[in-house]
Amino acid sequence: MKELHTTTLADQAEEKIIGYIKENHLVPGDALPNEMQFSEMMGISRNVVREAMSRLRMLGLIESRTKRGIIVTEPPLLNGFKKVLDPQLLSIETIKDMMGMRIALEVGITDFIFTNITDNDIKELYEIVARQKALGINSLSAEDEIKFHLKIYQIAGNQFILKFQELMHPIFSFSEQNHENYFKPISQRLKKENKIVTHADILEFIKKGDREGYRKAISMHLQPYLEFLYNYQHK
Amino acid sequence: MKELHTTTLADQAEEKIIGYIKENHLVPGDALPNEMQFSEMMGISRNVVREAMSRLRMLGLIESRTKRGIIVTEPPLLNGFKKVLDPQLLSIETIKDMMGMRIALEVGITDFIFTNITDNDIKELYEIVARQKALGINSLSAEDEIKFHLKIYQIAGNQFILKFQELMHPIFSFSEQNHENYFKPISQRLKKENKIVTHADILEFIKKGDREGYRKAISMHLQPYLEFLYNYQHK
DNA sequence: TCACTACATTTGTCCTACAAATAGGTATTA
DNA sequence: TAATACCTATTTGTAGGACAAATGTAGTGA
Numbered sequence: 001m002k003e004l005h006t007t008t009l010a011d012q013a014e015e016k017i018i019g020y021i022k023e024n025h026l027v028p029g030d031a032l033p034n035e036m037q038f039s040e041m042m043g044i045s046r047n048v049v050r051e052a053m054s055r056l057r058m059l060g061l062i063e064s065r066t067k068r069g070i071i072v073t074e075p076p077l078l079n080g081f082k083k084v085l086d087p088q089l090l091s092i093e094t095i096k097d098m099m100g101m102r103i104a105l106e107v108g109i110t111d112f113i114f115t116n117i118t119d120n121d122i123k124e125l126y127e128i129v130a131r132q133k134a135l136g137i138n139s140l141s142a143e144d145e146i147k148f149h150l151k152i153y154q155i156a157g158n159q160f161i162l163k164f165q166e167l168m169h170p171i172f173s174f175s176e177q178n179h180e181n182y183f184k185p186i187s188q189r190l191k192k193e194n195k196i197v198t199h200a201d202i203l204e205f206i207k208k209g210d211r212e213g214y215r216k217a218i219s220m221h222l223q224p225y226l227e228f229l230y231n232y233q234h235k
Numbered sequence: 236m237k238e239l240h241t242t243t244l245a246d247q248a249e250e251k252i253i254g255y256i257k258e259n260h261l262v263p264g265d266a267l268p269n270e271m272q273f274s275e276m277m278g279i280s281r282n283v284v285r286e287a288m289s290r291l292r293m294l295g296l297i298e299s300r301t302k303r304g305i306i307v308t309e310p311p312l313l314n315g316f317k318k319v320l321d322p323q324l325l326s327i328e329t330i331k332d333m334m335g336m337r338i339a340l341e342v343g344i345t346d347f348i349f350t351n352i353t354d355n356d357i358k359e360l361y362e363i364v365a366r367q368k369a370l371g372i373n374s375l376s377a378e379d380e381i382k383f384h385l386k387i388y389q390i391a392g393n394q395f396i397l398k399f400q401e402l403m404h405p406i407f408s409f410s411e412q413n414h415e416n417y418f419k420p421i422s423q424r425l426k427k428e429n430k431i432v433t434h435a436d437i438l439e440f441i442k443k444g445d446r447e448g449y450r451k452a453i454s455m456h457l458q459p460y461l462e463f464l465y466n467y468q469h470k
Numbered sequence: 471t472c473a474c475t476a477c478a479t480t481t482g483t484c485c486t487a488c489a490a491a492t493a494g495g496t497a498t499t500a
Numbered sequence: 501t502a503a504t505a506c507c508t509a510t511t512t513g514t515a516g517g518a519c520a521a522a523t524g525t526a527g528t529g530a
Contacts, residue, residue: 006526008287008482018318027323029526045484047282054245059319066491066512068466074324077333078313083253084294088262089309097395098312100347104396105336108343111454112335160332161339212447219346227306243513280515285482301481301522340488 009044013052017040021072032062032070079218082167084172087174095175095230098168102224103229104150105165109156110215116157122207126150128141134224142173148199172225182232186224197221248287251277256296256307267297267305276458312395317402328412330410333403338457338464340400341384344391345450348441351392351434359440360386377408383434385464407460417467421459432456 017038026032033052039046053070056062060075087095128151132144144168153162174182190196197220205214219226251274261267270288274281288305291297295310322330363386367379381404388397411418425431432455440449454461 010482011293013393018321022321025323036511047285047485048483050282053284053512054286058246058249063323064512065509068242068491069491069511072324074326074329075319077316077319077325080294080318081312083315084296084310084312086253088257088260089296090312091309094309094395097393100391100393100398101340101399104340104343104347104391104393105345107300107346108339110342111342112303112339119404155378156335156339158332158335158339160329161336163378164336166376184374211467245513271480282516283514288481299481302479302524303522304480 009048009184010055012025013042013044013048014055017052017056018061022035026072028074030072032072034069034227050220056145078167080163083169085167090171092234095171096232097177099225101170102168103219103225105161106152106189106222107215107219109158109161110218112156112158113152114211114214117155117206120154121151121155122203124208125199125203126128129203132199145199145227150227152164175228179228179232182228183224186227190223191235195220196225197223244283245286245290248273248279248283249276249290249409252287252291253296261307263309264305265307267307269304303390311458313402315400316399320402320406322406322413325406327469329465330406331467333366334464335412337400337403338454338460339455340396341387342450342454344393344396345446345453347391347393348387349444349446349449352390352441356386357438360434360438360441364438367401367434380434410463414463414467417463418459421462425458430455430458432458 017032020026020032032038035046035049038049042049053062053064057064058079060073060079062070063073064070090098125148128144128148133147150166153165156162187196197217199221202214202217202221205211205217216222252267255261255267267273268276270281270284273284277284288297288299292299293314295308295314297305298308299305326335360383363379363383367383385401389398391397422431432452434456435450437452439457440446440452
């Protein structure tokens with residue numbers, strides 16, 4: 001774990017401020033020393049302290065207001081994660097890993113879904129599926145595709161997972177478009193082999209209360225991603 | 236989604252630099268304009284640009300070296316996530332959500348495990364379990380508890396999930412300690428009802444190649460967390 | 471051609487200054 | 501006395517200048 005590039009004073013200041021919060025057991029709402037005090041405590045310029053503070057402010061660990069000073073806040077967990085999710089910047093390997101995570105999550109929330117689901121949820125799912133069917137099997141709009149899965153995640157009732165999934169989604173749609181000539185043959189083959197699992201199929205398992213069936217169905221539904229992550233070779 | 240506090244110039248600069256990377260389709264290795272150029276482009280002082288750069292550098296989106304300038308890098312996805320994972324700062328609701336995620340992930344990677352596992356992996360798991368047994372059922376050391384699950388995640392072969400799990404783990408052990416008087420009764424009750432699923436039990440399902448059995452077993456093994464997240468009421 | 475040197479550029483750090491916001495105290499008034 | 505209006509001191513946000521350190525680059529000499 002050694003540093004490739006020398007750590008700057010801003011890096012050190014950041015660590016010390018985080019350390020200060022932990023050591024003094026500060027909790028959201030508590031005040032931090034102001035910039036000048038940190039500057040003097042560490043023997044560095046205020047500019048550098050500000051760089052560190054700016055980082056923590058971006059992560060949502062602190063908020064600062066004129067005169068009032070700086071206060072600790074409960075950080076939104078995924079502030080930083082959101083900013084680095086640019087498909088242009090991520091390697092294929094990383095995107096594969098994210099697809100794996102998506103599959104694991106969507107299969108893994110099965111029990112939560114069956115625990116939490118209400119009749120009204122099922123009704124809403126039927127509406128989404130009906131709208132898709134009305135548009136015809138071939139014009140499966142991306143919008144309704146998203147809506148169905150989004151609803152599934154909402155039913156699971158875990159805000160963290162929901163947010164996480166929403167953030168990852170653009171990566172997948174980008175990848176599907178970018179590797180269209182890879183995904184299309186997979187879909188066509190599955191169709192020929194009659195292995196396509198539609199949202200309507202999945203919904204039936206939910207209605208019947210068949211967890212194992214649902215798990216297998218959602219897994220098959222995500223099969224294209226699975227094949228991508230196991231088989232795709234970068235040029 | 237409206238802003239509670241006025242966005243600072245540093246916030247805007249950060250957005251613009253990220254925007255610059257996206258619009259110009261920069262990829263890791265490409266160079267960015269230097270600080271003065273950004274400063275002039277945006278009509279703001281170099282200090283502010285540096286604050287924004289400092290944030291991006293922390294996230295791992297860029298690296299900068301004297302004279303060479305600033306280059307785009309492939310960001311480690313979880314740099315920011317890691318820094319906000321302080322159990323002292325997170326609400327019970329957030330921690331519950333994280334536990335839910337942990338359960339979903341560990342159940343959800345079942346298929347990956349059974350796809351990837353080798354005889355050698357099984358052997359290693361047996362060694363971990365044997366060491367636990369040798370120490371006696373009551374002195375189930377936290378270390379071996381961690382090792383078993385860590386090995387499971389390694390077998391799944393997804394670096395992102397592995398890293399994610401490693402980062403979340405301290406939150407769980409903190410929570411177990413912090414709410415010890417909540418977790419202990421659950422364990423005792425499960426023991427009385429003979430519903431304790433040990434690592435040895437789990438391992439048997441792996442050996443037999445019984446996915447469904449494994450899924451149920453790992454789920455039962457994580458039952459205390461599940462009960463916590465469903466039942467725990469904050470004072 | 472190659473090694474060495476000098477130079478120019480760019481980041482990292484420090485300093486000073488001031489505007490804007492505002493908490494907290496003070497004076498004023500009903 | 502109590503409520504209100506005003507003042508002042510403090511603190512963040514922003515600007516701009518300065519210089520050290522690092523290092524690519526060009527130029528020099530063998």
